Amino acid sequence: MPIEQISACKFCGKKDFLLFLAKERMLQLPGEFTYSECQSCFSLQLINIPDNLSDYYPLDSYYSQVTLVESSYLKNHLKALRLKLFLKSQWNILRPSYGYWLKKINPKLNDQIADIGCGNGQLLYELYASGYRNLQGFDPFIPKTKQLNSSLTLWKKSFDDSEGHFDLIMMHHAFEHLNDPRDILKLCFEKLNPGGRLLVRTPVTDAEVWKEKRELWVQLDAPRHLIIPSIKGFTTLASEIGLQLEEVEFDSSAFQFWGTALYEQGQPLNQALVKTLFGPKELKEMNKKALRYNQEGKGDQACFYLVKPIKS
Template identity: 45%
Template sequence: MDAYKCLICFSAMQGPVYQVSEMMFGSGERFAYTQCPECGTIQQLSPPTNMGSYYPAAYYSFTGLSRSTVPVRWMKKIRLVLYRASGLSLFRPVYENWLHHLAARESDQIADIGCGNGQLLYEMHASGYKHLSGFDPFLAEPLRVASGLELFKLELHQILGTFQVIMLHHAFEHMRDPDASFAKLASLLQPGGRLLIRVPVSDGEAWSIFREHWVQLDAPRHYFIPSVTGMERLARRYGLELFRTEFDSTSFQFWGSQRYRDGASLSDRNPSKIPSAEQMRDYEQRAKLLNQTQKGDQAAFYFRKPI
């Protein structure tokens, strides 16, 4: 253990080692993780050299892009206008809360890093956002989806240019080196630019309850799981202001982790492994309460680069 250092704070890793099984597809292959005693980051000790084989075609981010007809795209634009005018949740697109806190304008240069099939950017484009770029190294090929919306098959370190808004939705933890990755993200922001990183966090109650069965470990695809303290340290190190932290965990932290504890993969269709409606209501209520007390198992971190 003495040879391993925390990927975020660089302290010696001296805690217990957890053997975590690959359970999304149910291979059962095991990977060693431990937790930093200083900042709380959880990290994989000896990740695979070739991670590509753990992102098969069935991986959820690479299902086909669901395109809208012209009338539906028009309706999506109207929906966003109605929501901003009325504030009624009935009209709120799934992405509007994030873009509101990012102060994103339709004319901004916006990047989604780790974009998967690009569905989020496609929905934003349909609602009127004009300059959208998606980046993902596991895309089958680059794709110009529409005027003002392109997807690039690139690693983070290969991205050129700068952006006014950058988003990572559960992509940061898939990067081998969080320190170098955060430094690169900071360099891609224009002065005054905003960065959103949504990521699992080790501060949550789910980690305390489930340990090696916690669904968000997602071995071996997640190299690390940061703590809130770890994210704060990265922001200070690279000169960004962390201006908002919002916990947004869901019932998945419970039902997914319980499946893993019971030895069932996410791809297992056995009806006996599916929670009842009553259990799901309980899980959803617990997730809501944990978010309110900042003990959910994932959070959205909003950063700003000084002008």
Template identity: 35%
Template sequence: MSEATASDAVACLVCGARAWGARLEARERQFGLPGSFTYATCTACGSLQLLDPPADLAPYYPSGYYSFDGGDDGGLVARIKAAASRYGVTGHGIVGRAAAMVAPPPTAGMHAWLARAGATATARILDVGSGGGALLRALDAAGYAHLTGVDPFLGGDARVGRVSLRRSTVEQLAREAHGAFDLVMIHHALEHVPAPRETLAAMRALLAPGGHCLVRVPLAPSWALERYADRWVQLDAPRHLVIPSERGLVALAAEVGLALDASRHDSEAIQVWGSELYRRDVTLSAGAREVGWLAKQRGRRFARRANAARRGDQGAFLFRAV
């Protein structure tokens, strides 16, 4: 990163300040799409923000974008993945536990957050930025009965089992269903929205009394960002509009009536092996399947150390409505 001052006309999406420090020039590297993008660090709260977002982000969410992947249709591998996913949301199952140790699923650790939030099988749960609903389908398989997902990039509304998916923003939903949910989650989607304060405020409005909000996001600064800079896999230019700092996120949540209950850094191996692909100018879409088990194990060891030092490149934050 080099030191420079961005335009005073751009306000930090996390804290509202207009004081910019280190800048970083980045490219889209998941698919190798064209364009160069400028990020800068807010000197007030430490968040990292895209200063020149494209007017139209739709081309940067192609059909192969991972959050819209409906998953495998069958076979042994699919069943093992499903077992690992169920283990992530329940904490039970010998096969799922073994599979999760080899290849942690996206649902890893969710059972602990569900328990901390008091989310029983009858809890009304909303997933913001749900994509194709993979997490909600895992909750459905685990016995949760009231499951809703919203995502403005879905092709349309749908229902799969007990999962209702809506092509909508959370702000639109908040105007229809005030106080309707016991747990509102947003997993690696807040960094994609152009107005995170409004998104968090809508999530707060959707919470019933005593409800909880679970936010999982990439974080700046982090060990991985410092090591890899513009090749950091979670920079994800230009889809990530703002990557909050921990203190910035907690302060922003407090402004909309959310008090922090618990948090942890939960970085994964991809921060290393994905960033190493980018160092070699290999896209994630082209190179991910070629990454070997040993490389992923090394990444997990780095992630564990970074998380223990609270220097991980992502975190989970459980807030309660106040």
């Protein structure tokens, strides 16, 4: 494609690119994909989005398509109790896996909460089990719309077609699968109540792993990831739309190291291989390194905490 036909950076609007090629590595499907790296904000975008993009999301192997697991009435009570204690205390032992961002946002139990790209809805279900009562998931790729109970509906539709307004909108590793970051952030802005919060968790190109390993980086995930922002690119765009950034928190894990190492060795993303290739000591070191990278602002994914300001 001639360089003048490549659209401007979707984050900062500049038109100074470095192009590179990437392969599909998770399942080792054929094809070559061209990405541009903005030389101003260092965000990435996929230039040639395949027409058959859905073929790269096979139902049986893509992680968000596994079946939702519901827990018992008693277990749900225990989950609600655990969350209540965790939110009110410093007891990290009680922390559920989603605890760090939930504690920061601290929504009320009757807040209207939306999850964009909810997949099987497991996260919303855990929030329901913990006592949240107005939960909606949106995902055009789920088999069908499903109302689990009076508190939780999973819609087979895109967020554009949602009704009403929300106090909290979340995107957990869904943002990078979308084509237009401006459209989605604008839509979130419109759909938030004043003072409402937006949480976006996504890979970021500030990652040391990206800088070192380039197209072998596991979270490049060609061609499913259509955009990957840098902190600078994301915050520039969000503030243009009127969203106020409260905090950026890095939350990368050992996955960035072992996933990238699998690709370096020419392997697909097969979790069963991890324990045969890396010893417990090595995996422990990777966990420690991920924590250090997060503190130093060079982990490979981050949480953006944003708010729609209340106009005076």
